[in-house]
Amino acid sequence: MLIIDHARHIEExxxxxxxxxxxxxxxxxxxxxxxxxxxxLALAAELDRRAALxxxxxxxxxxxxxxxxxxxxxxxxxxxxxxxxxGKALVHAFLVTSRHAEQQLCCDLERFTFGWAALPAxxxxxPKGASAALNAASLGSxxxxxxxxxxxxxxxxxxxxxxxxxxxxxxxxxxxxxxxxASAAPESIPDNHLIVARLSSEEMKNPKLKDILGxxxxxxxxxxxxxxxxxxxxxxxxxVFEFPYAVNAIDFALSExxxxxxIRLRPxxxxxxPGGGKSRFARRLGETLGVSVWREDAxxxxxxxxxxxxxxxxxxxxxxxxxxxxQGRIANPLVLIDEIEKAGTRSDYGRLxxxxxxxxxxxxxxxxxxxxxxxxxxxxxxxxxxxxxSLDPLPSPIRDRFRVVRFQKPAACDLHALLPAVVxxxxxxxxxxxxxxxxxxxxxxxxxxxxxxxxSMRRLRRIVEAILHERDVRAxxx
Numbered sequence: 140m141l142i143i144d145h146a147r148h149i150e151e152x153x154x155x156x157x158x159x160x161x162x163x164x165x166x167x168x169x170x171x172x173x174x175x176x177x178x179x180l181a182l183a184a185e186l187d188r189r190a191a192l193x194x195x196x197x198x199x200x201x202x203x204x205x206x207x208x209x210x211x212x213x214x215x216x217x218x219x220x221x222x223x224x225x226g227k228a229l230v231h232a233f234l235v236t237s238r239h240a241e242q243q244l245c246c247d248l249e250r251f252t253f254g255w256a257a258l259p260a261x262x263x264x265x266p267k268g269a270s271a272a273l274n275a276a277s278l279g280s281x282x283x284x285x286x287x288x289x290x291x292x293x294x295x296x297x298x299x300x301x302x303x304x305x306x307x308x309x310x311x312x313x314x315x316x317x318x319x320x321a322s323a324a325p326e327s328i329p330d331n332h333l334i335v336a337r338l339s340s341e342e343m344k345n346p347k348l349k350d351i352l353g354x355x356x357x358x359x360x361x362x363x364x365x366x367x368x369x370x371x372x373x374x375x376x377x378x379v380f381e382f383p384y385a386v387n388a389i390d391f392a393l394s395e396x397x398x399x400x401x402i403r404l405r406p407x408x409x410x411x412x413p414g415g416g417k418s419r420f421a422r423r424l425g426e427t428l429g430v431s432v433w434r435e436d437a438x439x440x441x442x443x444x445x446x447x448x449x450x451x452x453x454x455x456x457x458x459x460x461x462x463x464x465x466q467g468r469i470a471n472p473l474v475l476i477d478e479i480e481k482a483g484t485r486s487d488y489g490r491l492x493x494x495x496x497x498x499x500x501x502x503x504x505x506x507x508x509x510x511x512x513x514x515x516x517x518x519x520x521x522x523x524x525x526x527x528x529s530l531d532p533l534p535s536p537i538r539d540r541f542r543v544v545r546f547q548k549p550a551a552c553d554l555h556a557l558l559p560a561v562v563x564x565x566x567x568x569x570x571x572x573x574x575x576x577x578x579x580x581x582x583x584x585x586x587x588x589x590x591x592x593x594x595s596m597r598r599l600r601r602i603v604e605a606i607l608h609e610r611d612v613r614a615x616x617x
Contacts (some may be wrong), residue, residue, distance in 0.1 A: 190361055265277075281355075294348075335461065403522055411546035431468075433473065435477065441489060441494075458518075
């Protein structure tokens with residue numbers, strides 16, 4: 140970043156740091172005197188040699204910094220290994236830094252890093268007077284131009300389509316509102332409440348609906364509350380405590396609620412490798428926000444099951460989204476669709492993917508025609524969160540309706556941040572107060588670190604459970 144800003148003290152700082160670690164180094168003195176690329180590369184090679192002899196990684200880092208500063212813009216295959224080595228170091232440093240750096244800094248570092256990686260392939264496109272570092276920043280910006288333009292165009296189209304849908308919906312609502320007699324009093328609905336289902340008194344007495352309406356009478360013709368947005372900083376802190384490796388996904392999900400009064404997330408799809416904790420994160424997201432969570436196993440569901448079955452059939456039941464509302468007695472529950480990519484592809488009873496389109500689209504979910512109740516349901520305030528191991532099996536209409544975020548697996552460096560949350564979660568499962576379980580000591584943490592090197596959260600939980608079990612066994616013996 141100092142190079143991009145044309146700072147003039149970079150070489151002086153490097154020379155001073157090298158002199159502190161390697162006093163009176165001749166190669167350092169030569170580079171300080173002439174500051175030419177050949178002298179810099181000779182200094183970098185000597186630093187590498189000393190790093191290997193002294194087992195000093197700081198010398199290796201300084202060597203890469205010297206190469207970064209002194210390498211000229213590539214014109215042929217000369218110094219290709221030097222460019223490649225700096226590129227590998229930059230990529231590694233970027234992956235580490237991007238986990239905690241702010242978004243604008245990540246964008247600048249990404250531009251420079253991948254601009255440098257592309258230098259040897261773009262020699263004919265680069266100006267001859269500038270250094271390799273300055274050309275890397277310029278080339279990185281050019282690499283991303285088309286992607287940024289495409290994203291801007293997509294955002295503009297989405298905003299325009301949302302506005303057109305909103306206007307069309309408002310126009311249809313105005314046309315659909317029946318004219319009431321002047322003497323009729325308007326229906327009073329409390330603030331932040333919503334009537335999801337309306338049935339006439341005759342329909343409520345219909346014997347065909349007796350079995351269906353049994354558990355649903357309390358949520359039909361009744362204003363259901365919309366859970367309000369809690370303090371987002373408290374929600375974020377609670378989720379970061381449990382999922383310290385998923386800060387980007389947490390911020391991506393919660394940003395949707397900024398400025399809203401009641402909870403409603405646009406469809407969100409968490410994509411990541413198995414065992415990373417996607418399903419648990421989706422459940423805890425809903426629980427931390429204070430809404431009820433309905434879990435749907437996509438591999439066992441089809442369109443007829445999720446979308447509801449007609450009242451003519453003995454197995455008739457409303458759509459599962461309405462059942463989620465009845466379960467939580469709120470109008471804005473969170474519906475978790477687990478492993479959505481594993482939904483069946485047979486169309487005998489309708490594919491789940493096709494059925495979901497009506498629930499995810501604002502144009503149709505506000506007046507969903509339930510086949511069992513044979514009335515329209517207002518499902519517009521429901522939040523849908525899906526998980527998937529891969530996007531490949533999903534059809535494009537489903538991908539287009541979800542906001543997709545990559546859910547990373549935890550790494551070994553996240554272990555100490557994860558252990559308190561895992562112990563707290565296991566205490567909740569046992570029905571114990573966490574204060575009854577002493578924290579893991581140093582030997583126990585070391586044993587866990589020896590057997591868990593990142594990856595599956597399920598494996599980490601099993602290891603911690605085994606250690607707690609062994610602790611209980613020893614306590615009984617003593």
